[in-house]
Amino acid sequence: MRIVIFGAGSLGSLFGALLDGAHDVTLVGRDPHISAVREHGLRVTGVDDFEASPAATTDGTELDCDFAVVTVKAYDTAGAARDLATGDVGAAVSLQNGLGNEATLAAGLDCPVVAGTTSHGAMLSEPGVVEWTGRGDVVVGAWRGDGAAGEGGDVSREDEHGRGTAADPASGVAAAFRAASIGAEVESDIGRRLWRKLAVNAAINPVSALARIRNGRVFEGPTAEYAARAAREAADVARAEGVDLDAGAAVEAAQTVARRTADNRSSMFQDVAAGRRTEIDAVSGVVAERADEHGVDAPVNGLLCALLRGWEAGEGLR
Structure with a gap:
């Protein structure tokens, strides 16, 4: 082909x-x-x-x-x-x-x-x-x-x-x-797959980029609870949109990916390290925006998005 x-x-x-x-x-x-x-x-x-x-x-x-x-x-x-x-x-x-x-x-x-x-x-x-x-x-x-x-x-x-x-x-x-x-x-239910991946990315990518840590450390120490909250918020928004995604399952999926890719730097971490624009709008940003539309609370995703957008603006990347 x-x-x-x-x-x-x-x-x-x-x-x-x-x-x-x-x-x-x-x-x-x-x-x-x-x-x-x-x-x-x-x-x-x-x-x-x-x-x-x-x-x-x-x-x-x-x-x-x-x-x-x-x-x-x-x-x-x-x-x-x-x-x-x-x-x-x-x-x-x-x-x-x-x-x-x-x-x-x-x-x-x-x-x-x-x-x-x-x-x-x-x-x-x-x-x-x-x-x-x-x-x-x-x-x-x-x-x-x-x-x-x-x-x-x-x-x-x-x-x-x-x-x-x-x-x-x-x-x-x-x-x-x-x-x-x-x-x-x-996969017949590709929508659920996309939202689960979004929850994983929301937990790992912005946290690793802001803390400058590899994936394996995201769910260790002081960042762990915030990464878990970011995943849970994404699952909450998914359910508001009619997608069957359990919050606990979203956190577990993010933790599994973090363990399996422990030595990796996330793509967002790589972008920040190289001084490039990130995909924060399509990750934490879309979670926060759709949360507002549905009246769902997503403060962690909103804050992570604001911090990375602020960094991009300060670097002249937006």
């Missing part, structure tokens, strides 16, 4: 390298990383050590592919949709942090949108080299406008080539990942 990875940062580059073993992959990203991939290929270290040779470009317009995996920062999603809309894209697959990316893609593209989550970990070591910091899973589901799986019954339908159907693009995406030996499954 022809697959575009739109957003060849750490995670996008990892998936590009893994998918390149079974598909025709094109990375879309920025220099100097893209130039290094074009000249020397893409090397993966960490969990496994291998080299891949995907095509690579800095121009995301007029691309032709069976599906595009979107891994840009949440605030760049609208731009990604504009670029992809100039080409011929069979489906767009969001494997991004935060909530709302699928709606943004759907608004800008005339193709099916697939929502997804992943627990794989990656970090760009240098241009042309990505460190695979943790093996995880991929879960996808067809998005219809509310984060839920597409209507129409069986969510695992595939055509005779294993590509999925127009009514069920998620199964084709999962099959393509599995063809490259990447564990992937289709």
Whole structure:
């Protein structure tokens, strides 16, 4: 299959390298990383050590592919949709942090949108080299406008080539990942998965970024209670939106991820350390805003969002 990875940062580059073993992959990203991939290929270290040779470009317009995996920062999603809309894209697959990316893609593209989550970990070591910091899973589901799986019954339908159907693009995406030996499954209740991931990110990312600590320390010492409160608040908002997410289960999921990725620096911590804008708007920000809409209390998410937005403003990043 022809697959575009739109957003060849750490995670996008990892998936590009893994998918390149079974598909025709094109990375879309920025220099100097893209130039290094074009000249020397893409090397993966960490969990496994291998080299891949995907095509690579800095121009995301007029691309032709069976599906595009979107891994840009949440605030760049609208731009990604504009670029992809100039080409011929069979489906767009969001494997991004935060909530709302699928709606943004759907608004800008005339193709099916697939929502997804992943627990794989990656970090760009240098241009042309990505460190695979943790093996995880991929879960996808067809998005219809509310984060839920597409209507129409069986969510695992595939055509005779294993590509999925127009009514069920998620199964084709999962099959393509599995063809490259990447564990992937289709989830009928993808909305719940997205909210659970949001609760995990709300607990770990802003706390680790503000405290400058690795994931494993978030639920230790003085930050532990605030991380747990952030996850519980996200679950409270999810339930207000009709998503069945227990607060205790959300905290447990965040603690499990923190333990499993104990030595990792969260993506938000990496952004702050590098002086880059963060995805706080699509994580703590969306929790706080939707909490206000539903009359739910979410003071910890509101404070975490305000602190990181204040830092960004002071650095001239907003």
